[in-house]
Amino acid sequence: MRGMDDKPRSSPLVPDAVAAEIARHDWESVECGCGRSALHLEDTLWAAAEGHPAAFRALEGHAFAGKRLAPPAPAVSGVLMAVWEAGPPRRATREALLWTVLALLGTEDDGSSHEAGLYGQSTAFVRRGLPAIHREAAHAPGTVSAAYAGGIVDILGLRA
Structure with a gap:
């Protein structure tokens, strides 16, 4: 985590677009699923962006x-897709990223017919x-990644 006077975080493993997506959210003002400020999720998201599979699963409960x-x-979700x-x-x-997206999509819809909700x-x-996820599903049939990607496409109802 960084303070107000610290330089923006960077990593040679994290593309600029991903770093920008992490930085654009006001994590401190959002209540995390664990009851604290979501600011602590920045470290987990940086670890995920660097390619650490366990970091994706660590988002559960948050x-x-x-x-x-x-x-x-x-x-x-914005960071995951970046x-x-x-x-x-x-x-x-x-695989870890697709599992996390699939887990997010497997939750109950909290919106109404008039608003998006979470x-x-x-x-x-x-x-x-979705186009890249659809390609993943088609690219390597029989793999865990393809199964997760296919599940995502199915949930969103956009399978061709």
Whole structure:
């Protein structure tokens, strides 16, 4: 975490677009699923952006828990999709990222017919990366990544 006087965080492993997506959210003003400020999620998201598979799973209980989304879910979804669009090279990282997106999408929709809610806001970010997720599902049939990607496409109802 960084303070007001600190330089913006950087890592040679994190593309600028991902760093910008993390930085654009006011994590401190959002209540985390664990009850604290979501500011502590920045470290987890940086670790995820660097390609650490365990960091993605560590978002459970913070951005989502069971069948419920927590307030940081839309911002976390934005970061996850920025990481996805950057093209994580390691299979384990892709699998962990897709598992997390699938877990987020597997929650209950908290919106109404007149507003997006946390679920609608989160899925808006996921839809941005849907073409690449669809390619992942088609590219390596029978793999864990393809299964997760196929699940994401199915949930969003956009399978061709």
